[in-house]
Amino acid sequence: MAKLTAAELRYRLHCRIVDMIGSVVHTIVPWAGAVLVAFFFYKSVSSLAGRYTFSQIGVGFLGDFRISDGVAYIFGAGGVGYGVKQTQLRRNNVERTAGRIAELEKQLDPARSSSRLTPRGTTRPEDKKR
Amino acid sequence: MTPLQNFSEALHIAFGLALLWFLVFKLAKDYRIDALRDRLFALREKLFDYALSGGVSFNHPAYTKFRVLINSLIRFAHRLTFTRFAAGVVFVTCKRAEVRDQALAEWYSAVETLEPEAQQTLKRMHLEMLMLVVRHLITGSPVMLFLMFVFSLWAALNGIAKRFLEAFTDRLPGLDELQSQALIADDTERRAFAHTSEEALAHR
Numbered sequence: 001m002a003k004l005t006a007a008e009l010r011y012r013l014h015c016r017i018v019d020m021i022g023s024v025v026h027t028i029v030p031w032a033g034a035v036l037v038a039f040f041f042y043k044s045v046s047s048l049a050g051r052y053t054f055s056q057i058g059v060g061f062l063g064d065f066r067i068s069d070g071v072a073y074i075f076g077a078g079g080v081g082y083g084v085k086q087t088q089l090r091r092n093n094v095e096r097t098a099g100r101i102a103e104l105e106k107q108l109d110p111a112r113s114s115s116r117l118t119p120r121g122t123t124r125p126e127d128k129k130r
Numbered sequence: 131m132t133p134l135q136n137f138s139e140a141l142h143i144a145f146g147l148a149l150l151w152f153l154v155f156k157l158a159k160d161y162r163i164d165a166l167r168d169r170l171f172a173l174r175e176k177l178f179d180y181a182l183s184g185g186v187s188f189n190h191p192a193y194t195k196f197r198v199l200i201n202s203l204i205r206f207a208h209r210l211t212f213t214r215f216a217a218g219v220v221f222v223t224c225k226r227a228e229v230r231d232q233a234l235a236e237w238y239s240a241v242e243t244l245e246p247e248a249q250q251t252l253k254r255m256h257l258e259m260l261m262l263v264v265r266h267l268i269t270g271s272p273v274m275l276f277l278m279f280v281f282s283l284w285a286a287l288n289g290i291a292k293r294f295l296e297a298f299t300d301r302l303p304g305l306d307e308l309q310s311q312a313l314i315a316d317d318t319e320r321r322a323f324a325h326t327s328e329e330a331l332a333h334r
Contacts, residue, residue: 011314019214030155045137123208126319127205
């Protein structure tokens, strides 16, 4: 491979810095959201501290649980489950057909380049870490 | 409402927010990355079919380098985010740095050596690729959605609503930077892999 000039190396360093900024922001934002949700939960529980016991809270919560809430949770869980199964089916299909397609294309284009994803079409673990 | 009833409501809301967090930051994020990859794969197939029909040779740099560019974007689709894009634009603006990537510059030069019809086709495919990437950036960022909304209003008022996405893509700065980053990331990985292979062979 061709040797890189100092200017190109500097540019690659700046690309790496940009990538690191992106990684930091995309780690902070979701976890800040999770902390906020946990904080709401904590505040709602702490308002009952010293006034009710856990068993009173548990019974009270279960007693207040409506059928419509249950149906909504089951519907949501069902939707997520459906999506997960469909994704699995698609990845199985990719694993089964991608290799064959690559071989057939190589017969026409021997220098065919690849995206280098995993056989199931997912991000490579080493690409996720960086 | 009694305090216990208030607590039940708050618990439902907290639980709902937790599920929403999982939906947005895990499920929707994974879906968007897969959707972009799927569309880029479709575009790559279109490019392959065009070469197969004789529009461009499989060995021509315009084809090979464009395919490598699409492959780089597919491989690093999980890193194509508005934050990285904005950081790149700000960096280039503040440092007054030139976008330097030999591979991208070589592709532009290679396309110029093609017949006019082939040039048009490849440039159109390149724009299509950029539109897919811009669409991915927009749908993943509230800031970009807002900017797109403002631009859409302007486009509708100017009577070019049908081609607003193409126009937005055309005007958006920093897309060369985005492509360069994908190519560089891919090249870095290939060099690391080549270096590791050489070391393994040397130790045998």
